[in-house]
Amino acid sequence: xxxxxxxxxxxxxxxxxxxxxxxxxxxxxxxxxxxxxxxxxxxxxxxxxxxxxxxxxxxxxxxxxxxxxxxxxxxxxxxxxxxxxxxxxxxxxxxxxxxxxxxxxxxxxxxxxxxxxxx
Amino acid sequence: xxxxxxxxxxxxxxxxxxxxxxxxxxxxxxxxxxxxxxxxxxxxxxxxxxxxxxxxxxxxxxxxxxxxxxxxxxxxxxxxxxxxxxxxxxxxxxxxxxxxxxxxxxxxxxxxxxxxxxxxxxxxxxxxxxxxxxxxxxxxxxxxxxxxxxxxxxxxxxxxxxxxxxxxxxxxxxxxxxxxxxxxxxxxxxxxxxxxxxxxxxxxxxxxxxxxxxxxxxxxxxxxxxxxxxxxxxxxxxxxxxxxxxxxxxxxxxxxxxxxxxxxxxxxxxxxxxxxxxxxxxxxxxxxxxxxxxxxxxxxxxxxxxxxxxxxxxxxxxxxxxxxxxxxxxxxxxxxxxxxxxxxxxxxxxxxxxxxxxxxxxxxxxxxxxxxxxxxxxxxxxxxxxxxxxxxxxxxxxxxxxxxxxxxxxxxxxxxxxxxxxxxxxxxxxxxxxxxxxxxxxxxxxxxxxxxxxxxxxxxxxxxxxxxxxxxxxxxxxxxxxxxxxxxxxxxxxxxxxxxxxxxxxxxxxxxxxxxxxxxxxxxxxxxxxxxxxxxxxxxxxxxxxxxxxxxxxxxxxxxxxxxxxxxxxxxxxxxxxxxxxxxxxxxxxxxxxxxxxxxxxxxxxxxxxxxxxxxxxxxxxxxxxxxxxxxxxxxxxxxxxxxxxxxxxxxxxxxxxxxxxxxxxxxxxxx
Numbered sequence: 121x122x123x124x125x126x127x128x129x130x131x132x133x134x135x136x137x138x139x140x141x142x143x144x145x146x147x148x149x150x151x152x153x154x155x156x157x158x159x160x161x162x163x164x165x166x167x168x169x170x171x172x173x174x175x176x177x178x179x180x181x182x183x184x185x186x187x188x189x190x191x192x193x194x195x196x197x198x199x200x201x202x203x204x205x206x207x208x209x210x211x212x213x214x215x216x217x218x219x220x221x222x223x224x225x226x227x228x229x230x231x232x233x234x235x236x237x238x239x
Numbered sequence: 240x241x242x243x244x245x246x247x248x249x250x251x252x253x254x255x256x257x258x259x260x261x262x263x264x265x266x267x268x269x270x271x272x273x274x275x276x277x278x279x280x281x282x283x284x285x286x287x288x289x290x291x292x293x294x295x296x297x298x299x300x301x302x303x304x305x306x307x308x309x310x311x312x313x314x315x316x317x318x319x320x321x322x323x324x325x326x327x328x329x330x331x332x333x334x335x336x337x338x339x340x341x342x343x344x345x346x347x348x349x350x351x352x353x354x355x356x357x358x359x360x361x362x363x364x365x366x367x368x369x370x371x372x373x374x375x376x377x378x379x380x381x382x383x384x385x386x387x388x389x390x391x392x393x394x395x396x397x398x399x400x401x402x403x404x405x406x407x408x409x410x411x412x413x414x415x416x417x418x419x420x421x422x423x424x425x426x427x428x429x430x431x432x433x434x435x436x437x438x439x440x441x442x443x444x445x446x447x448x449x450x451x452x453x454x455x456x457x458x459x460x461x462x463x464x465x466x467x468x469x470x471x472x473x474x475x476x477x478x479x480x481x482x483x484x485x486x487x488x489x490x491x492x493x494x495x496x497x498x499x500x501x502x503x504x505x506x507x508x509x510x511x512x513x514x515x516x517x518x519x520x521x522x523x524x525x526x527x528x529x530x531x532x533x534x535x536x537x538x539x540x541x542x543x544x545x546x547x548x549x550x551x552x553x554x555x556x557x558x559x560x561x562x563x564x565x566x567x568x569x570x571x572x573x574x575x576x577x578x579x580x581x582x583x584x585x586x587x588x589x590x591x592x593x594x595x596x597x598x599x600x601x602x603x604x605x606x607x608x609x610x611x612x613x614x615x616x617x618x619x620x621x622x623x624x625x626x627x628x629x630x631x632x633x634x635x636x637x638x639x640x641x642x643x644x645x646x647x648x649x650x651x652x653x654x655x656x657x658x659x660x661x662x663x664x665x666x667x668x669x670x671x672x673x674x675x676x677x678x679x680x681x682x683x684x685x686x687x688x689x690x691x692x693x694x695x696x697x698x699x700x701x702x703x704x705x706x707x708x709x710x711x712x713x714x715x716x717x718x719x720x721x722x723x724x725x726x727x728x729x730x731x732x733x734x735x736x737x738x739x740x741x742x743x744x745x746x747x748x749x750x751x752x753x754x755x756x757x758x759x760x761x762x763x764x765x766x767x768x769x770x771x772x773x774x775x776x777x778x779x780x781x782x783x784x785x786x787x788x789x790x791x792x793x794x795x796x797x798x799x800x801x802x803x804x805x806x807x808x809x810x811x812x813x814x815x816x817x818x819x820x821x822x823x824x825x826x827x828x829x830x831x832x833x834x835x836x837x838x839x840x841x842x843x844x845x846x847x848x849x850x851x852x853x854x855x856x857x858x859x860x861x862x863x864x865x866x867x868x869x870x871x872x873x874x875x876x877x878x879x880x881x882x883x884x885x886x887x888x889x890x891x892x893x894x895x896x897x898x899x900x901x902x903x904x905x906x907x908x909x910x911x
Contacts, residue, residue, distance in 0.1 A: 125657050126444040143547040147536075148557065148596035150603060151547045154614045159622035161615055168603075169547035182643025184650070186451045186625060188618045192479060194597045195739050213314065214341050219444070226432035228478040229618075231451035233653070235646065 121209025126219040127232050131177045131185070132239045135209045139173040139187060139218075139232070140166070142204040152192040153203065158185055177236055185234040191221045192228070199223055207232065269309040276302045303351045310344040412659060413666035415688030419695065422687050423467075426456040428475035430690075434683035438675045443660035446686050450653040455625050457690045461698035462705055462713050469718040476617070476725060479610065479732050524567060526893065528583065532562035558590040586753040593747035593771075597739070605738050613731035617724040624717035628709060640704060648703050652693030659685055744773030744781070755789075763804050765789040780812040783832075799842040809836040820864045827863035834859065840881055850879035861895070869895045 121137065122130040131137060143151030155162040155173045166172030179185055191203045202222035208215065221228060279299050287295060317337040324330050422430070429449055437445050459470035523530045535556040543549050550557065563585040565578070597606070629645040663669055663685045672678045697703035705713075753765040767787030786808050794800035813832040821827050834857040843849035857875035864870065872892035879885060 124654060125447060126442075127447045127450055128654065145545045146547050147545065147550065148598055150597035150606065152606065152611065152614075154611060154618060156615060156618035156622045159619055159624075159626040161619065167548070167551075169551045180642065182641075182646060183629060184646040186622065188451065188622050190478075190614050190618060192614070195736075196597055211318075213318070214344075219448075224439070225436050225445075227429060227436065227445075227448055229449055229452070231447075231449045233450060233649070235650065 121207070121212045121215070121217070121234075122237075123212075123214030123217045124235075126217075127230060129207065129209070129217065129232070129234050130237045131209055131234045133177050133179075133181065133236060135177045137175055137177065137185075137207065137209045137234060139189075140206045140208075141171040141173075141191075142206070143169065143171075143201070144204060145198055145201040147198055147201075149194050149197040149201065150192075151197075151201075151203070152194075153189060154192075155187055155189045157187050162187060177234065179236045181236050181238045183236055185236070187232040187234070188229065189232070190229045193223045197223055205230070269306060269313060272302055272306040272309060276306060300351065303347050307344060307347045307351060310340055310347065314340050314344060412662035413668065415663075415684040416659075417688040417691040417696070418684075419687035419691035420684075422690070423456060423460050423471045423473070425470065425473045425475050426453055426460070426690070427683075427687070429453055429456075430683045430686045431679065434679040434681075434686065435675065437660060437664075437682055438678045441664075443657040443664065446656045446660045446682075447653045450656075451625055451649065452621055453686075453690060454649045454652060454694055455621060455628075457694040458628065458698055458705075459713060459718060461695045463710050466710065466713045466718060469714065469722070473718075473722060473725060474729075476728065477732065479614065479728065479735055525895075527567060528564045529567050530562055530564045532560065534561065535559040560588045562586050562588075582756050584753055584755045586751060588749050588751045591748040591750055593745055595743050595745060595747060597742065599742060599745075602738060602742050606735075610731050610735055613724070613727045617721070617728060620717070620720040620724045624713070624721070627712055627717070628705075631709070631712075644703065648694065648697065652689055656686060656689055659689060747771045751787075754792075761791050761793060761795050761798070761800060763789050763791045780814045783809075783811040783813065785809040799844070799846065801841060803841055805838050805840045807836065807838040809834060811835075818863050820862065827869070829860065829862050831858070831860040833857070838881075843881070848884055849882070850884040852878075853881065854878050871895050 124130060141153050153171045157175050162173045164171045165174055177185060193201060202220050204220050206218040317340055320333050321337055324333050430453060433445050433448055437443055456470060460467045536553045539553050539556050540549060564583050565581040566583050660682055663682060669678055669681050749769045751767045751769055756762050765787055767785055770784045773781040788806055789804040790802055791800050791804050794802055811832050811834040815828040815830050818827060818829045836855040838853045840851050840853060843851040855875055855877040857873055859873040861869050861871040875889045877887055
């Protein structure tokens with residue numbers, strides 16, 4: 121996987137991509153992240169407190185996998201709470217990859233693009 | 240000086256425009272390329288004629304492209320080295336070098352994108368890495384040559400270099416490529432929020448935080464008149480569950496000097512968050528007492544990290560809070576009061592039962608069943624719409640475009656966007672803008688302009704052709720599906736807020752231990768069971784009850800003291816009402832309570848000047864004013880005090896400035 125920017129990555133067919141989320145500074149507030157890959161729910165294979173979303177690149181070269189995610193901050197989430205999103209694949213270039221969605225960010229969703237490139 | 244600069248320029252140009260020399264430099268000598276680039280970058284382009292300026296930009300682009308290739312080669316080598324030296328003493332320095340190379344390449348990619356854009360070259364990104372697909376694109380609409388004639392940025396591999404945003408010298412681009420002020424509300428809302436966040440963080444990567452979504456909304460706007468009408472009818476999405484915090488407290492105990500209330504509240508729910516956000520310990524000075532409070536969990540988290548996973552692991556540590564109060568003699572330096580001799584009391588609270596947090600099992604079940612599906616539904620609708628446009632063309636009899644066309648169109652618009660935003664941030668009028676709102680407007684214009692030229696234009700003009708089947712799908716399935724999902728979220732938000740409020744009203748039982756230290760009297764310990772129930776028969780009034788026993792640490796028989804000091808009980812009924820004095824976004828309410836307290840002080844028995852049975856009735860009110868400022872006041876009547884058999888009436892008032900709330904409200908105001 122190769123980083124283009126925090127929300128765009130080049131990947132290869134068959135590559136396994138992992139999106140690991142670390143909710144931080146939530147204290148007693150419930151964290152939650154929902155993710156959808158190409159219009160289909162992407163199951164959380166981790167826990168609610170440490171969500172992990174994984175998928176394998178299956179689209180043909182030239183097309184793009186899109187992971188749409190929403191990060192929930194409930195009313196009791198402290199002002200300094202945030203989600204750290206770490207994205208990894210194989211033979212990563214330009215990483216550590218990912219981004220942070222903080223409570224201070226007025227947009228609580230992200231659309232991550234994984235452009236499928238020839239190996 | 241000027242002549243020498245031109246001579247340098249010409250020498251560099253001759254060197255790099257010579258195919259043989261440049262080829263030799265491609266892989267072998269990154270340092271020489273860096274030197275040449277540095278020389279060129281130092282030149283003042285304002286003194287150049289237009290033709291020389293063009294030549295300057297072209298030669299700079301050539302050098303950047305060569306350095307980019309050279310860096311790729313070096314990154315490959317360093318990656319191999321990294322693997323070879325893994326887990327050895329050399330790993331750190333190789334890792335550091337690799338990161339530096341990646342960062343440098345990222346900067347160069349950004350510069351290439353900007354230069355190619357300003358030079359009107361086809362494909363504004365850096366050198367393509369994969370097979371390029373022809374992309375039907377927009378006609379040139381830029382007043383500054385922002386877009387290429389084809390408008391395409393197909394197959395780009397540009398990296399915007401988030402982490403080096405400030406270090407990379409950027410060529411300013413000082414106006415948007417097009418005006419898209421009339422963009423649909425749902426799109427404009429997202430872009431405006433991104434722009435505001437970029438202004439506050441300085442990170443242009445957030446321009447593409449919702450890249451696929453903003454591209455899709457633009458396509459909806461351009462696909463047909465009907466789809467444009469439908470997308471414009473969608474309300475901007477308000478993220479769930481974000482309500483202003485209106486309550487917090489963990490002051491000194493009800494008995495300490497300066498306390499305005501005669502009853503103690505569980506006050507635990509908020510403590511944790513505050514302890515954490517203040518680095519583990521919260522400090523509160525009411526003018527009479529300085530109270531430092533913390534929780535065992537926040538101390539535990541200091542040594543690790545306050546992740547949700549650690550919170551779940553911490554178990555009982557989440558239930559224990561600690562506080563210490565000190566008499567304030569130094570008003571200028573709070574922490575100077577933290578001395579053993581000024582310690583007036585310390586206390587510990589343990590939550591026995593009840594959980595008002597959103598981690599409570601009941602809340603989690605509700606969230607999983609009612610809220611999570613609604614959140615996913617909106618994401619699914621957006622994802623399905625994009626997926627249809629990207630892949631369903633194959634089922635379309637018209638076969639209107641190549642397989643990668645949607646990705647290429649999206650990519651051509653989104654990939655250069657962080658660099659365009661960065662280039663806008665380098666402009667004099669951005670830097671001289673006096674407010675964040677002005678800066679955000681400049682950036683949102685860039686993002687919307689890019690969407691207009693890169694997406695709206697090609698779709699509207701038919702250069703990116705949508706089939707009738709796709710347009711019908713957008714009108715009859717995508718947009719109605721998205722609207723339904725958004726409507727469901729509005730209802731989910733109402734349910735969530737109601738559930739959140741209900742969670743605050745469940746029974747909560749706390750055990751408190753307080754050690755009172757008195758300068759001219761015997762120290763004693765107080766144990767108390769505190770119960771709070773909002774859903775009582777007296778609703779809307781909230782019921783709080785205390786029952787406690789206190790013990791002397793060392794009873795003094797000369798003062799008629801015995802081990803058991805007193806038995807006390809208190810009952811409070813609390814209510815709230817809207818405040819007419821606060822701003823619209825401030826949800827703080829007037830709070831009031833009626834408190835009755837009875838205490839049997841054993842040492843006062845058989846003393847003529849004292850009364851063993853002491854009763855107190857109190858009315859306490861706190862009126863919030865603007866932005867975190869409130870007026871607490873209390874009126875109390877007591878039939879005696881612990882020291883005197885004398886009835887008394889007391890009236891206390893003061894001002895309370897809540898800096899946390901003030902900060903939140905200021906931010907809320909800004910974001911509005």
